[in-house]
Amino acid sequence: MNPSLRKRVTTRRVIEMKRAGEPIACLTAYDAMTAALFDTAGIDVILVGDSVGNVVQGHETTLPVTLEHMIYHTQAVMRGNHHALIVTDMPFMSYQVTPQEAFRNAGRIMKEAGSGAVKLEGGQRVLDAVRMMTESGIPVMGHLGLTPQSIHQFGSYKQRGTSEGEADAIKRDAVALQEAGAFAVVLEKIPAALAAEVTSMVDIPTIGIGAGSACDGQILVWTDMLGMSTEFRPRFVRRYAELHDVITSAVAAYVDDVRERRFPDTEESY
Ligand code: KIV
Numbered sequence: 001m002n003p004s005l006r007k008r009v010t011t012r013r014v015i016e017m018k019r020a021g022e023p024i025a026c027l028t029a030y031d032a033m034t035a036a037l038f039d040t041a042g043i044d045v046i047l048v049g050d051s052v053g054n055v056v057q058g059h060e061t062t063l064p065v066t067l068e069h070m071i072y073h074t075q076a077v078m079r080g081n082h083h084a085l086i087v088t089d090m091p092f093m094s095y096q097v098t099p100q101e102a103f104r105n106a107g108r109i110m111k112e113a114g115s116g117a118v119k120l121e122g123g124q125r126v127l128d129a130v131r132m133m134t135e136s137g138i139p140v141m142g143h144l145g146l147t148p149q150s151i152h153q154f155g156s157y158k159q160r161g162t163s164e165g166e167a168d169a170i171k172r173d174a175v176a177l178q179e180a181g182a183f184a185v186v187l188e189k190i191p192a193a194l195a196a197e198v199t200s201m202v203d204i205p206t207i208g209i210g211a212g213s214a215c216d217g218q219i220l221v222w223t224d225m226l227g228m229s230t231e232f233r234p235r236f237v238r239r240y241a242e243l244h245d246v247i248t249s250a251v252a253a254y255v256d257d258v259r260e261r262r263f264p265d266t267e268e269s270y
Helices: 011-020 032-041 067-080 099-113 124-135 148-154 164-179 192-201 243-259
Strands: 024-028 045-048 085-089 117-119 140-145 184-188 206-209 217-220
Touching: 011 024, 011 085, 011 184, 032 067, 045 067, 045 217, 067 085, 067 099, 099 117, 099 124, 124 140, 124 164, 140 164, 164 184, 164 192, 184 192, 192 206
Parallel strands: 024 045, 024 217, 045 085, 085 117, 117 140, 140 184, 184 206, 206 217
Antiparallel strands: none
16 A cells, blocks of 8 residues: 555554454564664554563563653554554553552653554553543553563563463453453463454453464564564564574674775775
8 A cells, every 4th residue: 555545553553454364464663764674664562662671771580670761662563664653551550549640641742752552561450540531532452471670579480371270261351351341462482272262252462472363463573473582482483584684784884994994995985
């Protein structure tokens, strides 16, 4: 389609995509340049994830990320991408204290960053906050299964939903999030069969990450799928490029050229 005729994806559109059986392609992004590249490539949804804490800030967990960081990164993404639905993660402790505080912080994200929606982790414990937001016109994406903000409670990034009890809780939470007005739900690192079951139980789209092919959409952290790191290679990530190798060899060539006075040449000088 002519890019100038493409309209920005809305939360309503992703729900229609589920109904029409059209898979939803989502990626994370944290800056304008990457968001612009993904615009050209036709991505449906960009999540400004609190994975910014790991990927950009170099932290071990997502816990140190603040509301101000999320607003700043979303503003940059909004400037670079004009067609995807932009969803902003609510960072740790921006929505857990009271539903009122969660509501106010979600409002700041929508107002100051211009996002199309917010995302928060958890089921039962966030329902009041989700209800308050959705009743006031703030679209909410849920996040179940492996929820990285609870890493210190879980103690590991292992698969979730493998016991009957945990699987039942994930199913209940997905339905409850839908009833509270959520427009979509991320399912992270749960068995493919459980994700398929959840997907058929709810009318809102499920967006999988390590949750198999039956989900209505898929999301990956962009630096993982483009091979920016040599260390992090979980089974659920397909590497579509090896940018680590491309970038390190290009920079090493530049370093050599500068040291050997091969750069700049006369053509590159004024
Ligand atoms: O923060 C993030 O990038 C996420 C995705 C992994 C879903 O929550």
